[in-house]
Amino acid sequence: MIFTHIIRFLYKLFIFGFLSITTIIVGLYTHAYFSKPITLNSSGNYFLYDKNDNLIYQGSSVNEWTDLNNISSDLINAVISVEDKNFYKHHGFDYLRITKALFKNIKSQKILEGASTISQQYIKNAYLEFDKTWNRKIKEAFLTLNLEVHYSKEEILEAYLNTINYGHGNYGIQSASHYYFNKDAKDLTIEEAIILSGIPKNPSNNNPVSNYDNAIKRAKTVALTMYNNKIINKETYDNLFQNKIEIYGKRSDKDLVTLMYYQDAVIDELKSIPGITEEQINSGNLKVYTTLDYEAQKIMEEEIINNIPNEKLETSSLIINPHDGSIMALTGGVNYKKSQYNRALNSKRQVGSTMKPFLYYAALKNGMTSSSTFKSQFTTFTLDNGKVYSPKNYANVYGNKDITMATAIAYSDNIYAVKTNLFLGIDELINTAKICGIKEKLNEVPSLALGTSEINIIDYATGYTTFASGGYQKKLHLVRKVVDQDKKTLYEFKDTNNLVLNPNYVYILNELLTSTTNSAFLDYNIPTALSVANKLSNKYALKTGTTDTDYWTVGYNNNILMIMWLGYDNNDPLEVSVGGNAKNIWANTVERISKLNNYQDGWYHTPNNVIGLLLNAIDGTPTNDIKKANMFYYLRGSEPLYDINSYQN
Numbered sequence: 001m002i003f004t005h006i007i008r009f010l011y012k013l014f015i016f017g018f019l020s021i022t023t024i025i026v027g028l029y030t031h032a033y034f035s036k037p038i039t040l041n042s043s044g045n046y047f048l049y050d051k052n053d054n055l056i057y058q059g060s061s062v063n064e065w066t067d068l069n070n071i072s073s074d075l076i077n078a079v080i081s082v083e084d085k086n087f088y089k090h091h092g093f094d095y096l097r098i099t100k101a102l103f104k105n106i107k108s109q110k111i112l113e114g115a116s117t118i119s120q121q122y123i124k125n126a127y128l129e130f131d132k133t134w135n136r137k138i139k140e141a142f143l144t145l146n147l148e149v150h151y152s153k154e155e156i157l158e159a160y161l162n163t164i165n166y167g168h169g170n171y172g173i174q175s176a177s178h179y180y181f182n183k184d185a186k187d188l189t190i191e192e193a194i195i196l197s198g199i200p201k202n203p204s205n206n207n208p209v210s211n212y213d214n215a216i217k218r219a220k221t222v223a224l225t226m227y228n229n230k231i232i233n234k235e236t237y238d239n240l241f242q243n244k245i246e247i248y249g250k251r252s253d254k255d256l257v258t259l260m261y262y263q264d265a266v267i268d269e270l271k272s273i274p275g276i277t278e279e280q281i282n283s284g285n286l287k288v289y290t291t292l293d294y295e296a297q298k299i300m301e302e303e304i305i306n307n308i309p310n311e312k313l314e315t316s317s318l319i320i321n322p323h324d325g326s327i328m329a330l331t332g333g334v335n336y337k338k339s340q341y342n343r344a345l346n347s348k349r350q351v352g353s354t355m356k357p358f359l360y361y362a363a364l365k366n367g368m369t370s371s372s373t374f375k376s377q378f379t380t381f382t383l384d385n386g387k388v389y390s391p392k393n394y395a396n397v398y399g400n401k402d403i404t405m406a407t408a409i410a411y412s413d414n415i416y417a418v419k420t421n422l423f424l425g426i427d428e429l430i431n432t433a434k435i436c437g438i439k440e441k442l443n444e445v446p447s448l449a450l451g452t453s454e455i456n457i458i459d460y461a462t463g464y465t466t467f468a469s470g471g472y473q474k475k476l477h478l479v480r481k482v483v484d485q486d487k488k489t490l491y492e493f494k495d496t497n498n499l500v501l502n503p504n505y506v507y508i509l510n511e512l513l514t515s516t517t518n519s520a521f522l523d524y525n526i527p528t529a530l531s532v533a534n535k536l537s538n539k540y541a542l543k544t545g546t547t548d549t550d551y552w553t554v555g556y557n558n559n560i561l562m563i564m565w566l567g568y569d570n571n572d573p574l575e576v577s578v579g580g581n582a583k584n585i586w587a588n589t590v591e592r593i594s595k596l597n598n599y600q601d602g603w604y605h606t607p608n609n610v611i612g613l614l615l616n617a618i619d620g621t622p623t624n625d626i627k628k629a630n631m632f633y634y635l636r637g638s639e640p641l642y643d644i645n646s647y648q649n
Contacts, residue, residue: 047285051290051291056292074194075185075188078196079161081226084121087119090117120140122147123140125165165203166179166199167204167207168209177196180247180249181248191245195208195245198222219240224237257335265327265478273491285485286485287483288479290479291327291477292329293593300593301331303584314566314568315331322465322559322561324474324495341569347456348440349549350454351550352552353543355429355451356451358432359421361509362428364509368420369638370633371406373619374420376393378396379418391447393413394414394546405512406617417450422446430444436463437465437473438455438459440455440460460563464561466501468556468557470506470558470604472499504609511541516544517536529553531580536587539557539602540555544583549573550567551566551567553583555586560602564582613639614630615642620632
């Protein structure tokens, strides 16, 4: 009797549960039916323009929308077979597949299998972020239902194939077909179609340009699903991929291998602009007007490629207009086709001696002058905590005599820098960096003056732009204006003119930074950038920085700033020759861009409150030897009291 009651209870519970779930599902589909339909063919489709309002990119969804009847049937069959074999049978969710995947994952205690349908994947790619929150899952479910009740399977599949990521900046099957095989999507062979259908699972590793072997391995998996699903017969299956497939792998003449790094940075900035929502970005048809100088990007790329000594060496680099902080060119690597990791956005590296200008601005502000001297000799410092610190100069080269601040900059003398840092107090350097706009938290240690903190290049460039602009903190930016599909301006950049540094000391510092290319400083050492001095037709403030694993070059004048890092992603030690490569890239790039844009009078006007004295470069004393003389600048009243005939204004 009790057993019978239990059976009846379980039966009623099952019926109740079944009816409840059915009612909920029907209710959800009904709600979706009466909701406003989402838009298909504008999803994620934004347009990027350069500084001259020329269209440079249409993404991230499509470069060219293609009707389903103009897409290879082999491609369609391959995609459905590998991604969602029940696509034409379900209504957005494959419940049987979900159940099987759930049991399989529970049994293995690992996530071995997913169960997303093509409809769900389209929604995730076109409308949602890739976080794994319940809120996103709920949004995905509702949007998937909306999609299924308002559009036919053919319309959904067409939207999916036109928006999926096929790697190397190709979104949509037509773009991918042109890039990988130089043909329209309707003309793909079965092998080409299968290769393309395998890319979206892992666009970075499954595309045949980055990794041909991985692409073919994945393609064979796709082909097996087609055979198992009886889409192709055994003879066709056995004859696939017997010979190497020819890969085209090119776009147009304007297909720069670094341009996608810039585009990544634009979208990253777009997401941070107040008032522009994720939904607006994903819904599409935004026109984004950027600060890109296409020719500057092209020149920078050419010089990087021509001067990189080996294929493992990587870079991040920015070119900036100091007048308004606009980023004219950016790269987060040597070649986006080989590595989509954007080092300009995501990497932090030790900055080496390029940190010293922030220290020396603090020194000038606190009473030191361009000819203030410390002795350059091996020194062991006893710190307040009782510990000792023994920094070394590069190659253990010391003057064993008093040298000026100008000489310390020319040689990048570490002893002078640490003495200055301890003399001022470490907080002075940190405060100066913050005032200049650097957001990274810096280590309060004596070695900070030698650049032992890790900083992102965009964050760091903000600080240097403050020097290049004459003391004004600028907001670095890539986006000028954003306009929606109704021609409404959603955002327009407004320059800030916030003077945060004393222009007199900034001018003196900028003059000091020309010592790195000045032959007057040839003595017991060689100025760090003298090797490129003959390449420069304009005057630049220039500083290099070296660690065991990083090489930095930063230089600027009133018209242009370029900051560049070279190194290995795995932190392998750098070869000594890399410094020469980096300086050549920097010098060639800024000079070519300056000549192209006819930059003239790029140096700064001497402030009325600043005076110049022609003195011996190394020790700052009067000299009649013009070859050893350097113009030292001072705030009026702080200059050394030499005879009036010993210096020039």
